[in-house]
Structures are given as structure tokens and as C-alpha cells.
Amino acid sequence: QVQLVESGGGLVQAGGSLRLSCTASIPTFSGYSMGWFRQAPGKEREFVAAITWRGSSTYYGEFVKGRFTVSRDNAKNAVYMQMNSLKPEDTAVYYCAASRSSIEGRVRGGGMDYWGKGTLVTVTS
Numbered sequence: 001q002v003q004l005v006e007s008g009g010g011l012v013q014a015g016g017s018l019r020l021s022c023t024a025s026i027p028t029f030s031g032y033s034m035g036w037f038r039q040a041p042g043k044e045r046e047f048v049a050a051i052t053w054r055g056s057s058t059y060y061g062e063f064v065k066g067r068f069t070v071s072r073d074n075a076k077n078a079v080y081m082q083m084n085s086l087k088p089e090d091t092a093v094y095y096c097a098a099s100r101s102s103i104e105g106r107v108r109g110g111g112m113d114y115w116g117k118g119t120l121v122t123v124t125s
Contacts, residue, residue, distance in 0.1 A: 001025070002024070002025060002026050002098075002114050003024070003025045003116075004022055004023075004024045004025075004096045004097065004098060004114055004115060004116035004117075005022065005023050005024075005096075005116060005117075006020060006021070006022045006094065006095065006096045006116045006117070006118060006119040007020070007021050007022075007023075007119060008020040008021050008119060009093075009094060009119030009120045009121045009122075010120075010121070010122070011122045011124065012086055012121070012122070012123055012124070013123070013124050013125075014086060014087055014088055014123055014124065014125050015085060015086065016086050016123070017082070017083060017084045017085075017086065018083050018086065018121060019080060019081070019082050019083070020036070020080065020081045020083065020094055020096075020119060020121075021078060021079075021080050022034070022036075022078065022079045022080070022096030022116060023076070023077055023078050024077045024078070024079070024096075024098060024114075025077070026077065026098060026114070029074060029077040029098075030053055030054070030074040031053055031100065032053055032098040032099060032100060032113075033050055033051065033052050033053055033098070033099045033100075033101060033102050033107050034050065034051050034070075034072055034079040034096065034097070034098055034099075035047065035048075035049065035050035035051075035096070035097045035098075035099065035107050035112060036048040036049045036050070036070060036079075036081050036094060036095070036096060036097075037094070037095045037097060037110065038090075038092035038093065038094045038095065038121075039092055039093050039095070039118075040089075040091060040092040040093075041092075043092075045095070045110065046061060047061050047107075047108045047109075047110065048060070048061050048064065048068065048081070048094070049061065049064065049068055049070040049081055050070065050104070050107045050108070051070045051071065051072050051079065052102055053102065054074075055071065055072050055074075058070050058071075059104055059108070067083065067084050067085045067086075068081055068082065068083045068084070069081070069082045069084075079096060081094075083121075086121075086123045087123060088123045088124065088125045089123075090121060090123050091121060091122050091123050092120075092121060093118040093119065093120050093121075094118060094119050094120075094121055095115055095116055095117075095118045096115070096116040097110075097112035097113075097114060097115045097116065098112060098113055098114040099111060099112045099113055100113055
């Protein structure tokens with residue numbers, strides 16, 4: 001059974017940093033594009049960042065503006081997201097997701113095959 005488990009969320013002041021981690025029990029993890037999405041209270045889920053299967057390409061939501069960095073370690077079946085210069089509007093539940101597709105448009109649109117349960121990030125002003 002495929003599982004994605006996020007960790008690293010928490011409470012941080014504006015301007016601070018957090019590093020989210022996601023471990024995946026996917027036998028062929030290296031064959032998946034991995035993405036991060038978020039959903040704030042009362043808002044729709046939105047795309048945050050993604051990394052292709054070999055880590056050769058990364059792409060981000062427009063609001064990230066160089067503050068977040070996504071990376072992966074295929075040997076550990078893990079994907080990470082370093083978040084710096086956090087703002088109160090970054091407060092949300094952050095979800096890790098996996099896609100067999102390498103098509104950026106599909107990943108950005110949330111066309112993922114597996115999802116984690118999320119980790120809460122709260123940024124105070």
C-alpha cells in the first residue's frame with residue numbers, strides 16, 4: 001500500500017524558516033514526479049512546488065518568488081521543501097503528492113496519483 005507521510009510542519013514567526021519532509025513507500029519512487037501543494041482555511045488547494053523524477057527540473061507556484069526550494073533523495077524515497085522568509089499568508093496544510101506523469105501542466109493542476117495526509121504550517125505575524 002502506497003503511503004506518503006509529511007513531517008516538519010509547525011508554528012513559526014514571519015520571516016522564519018521551516019523544512020518539510022515527505023517519505024514515500026513507493027517501490028519505484030525514482031520514477032515519480034513529486035509535488036507539494038497547500039490548502040489554507042476556506043481556500044482551494046494550490047500548487048506550491050514540484051521536482052521531476054531525477055531532480056533535474058524544479059518548478060514553483062508564482063507566489064513562491066524564490067523563497068522555497070524543493071529537493072529529493074531517491075535513495076531515501078524522500079522529498080523535501082525548504083521554506084524561507086515565511087509569511088502569514090503561507091499558513092496552510094501542506095501536502096506531498098506523487099505523479100507518474102512528468103508533464104508540468106498535469107502536475108501543476110493537481111493530477112497526482114498519490115497524496116499524503118498533510119502537515120500544518122502556521123506563520124504568525
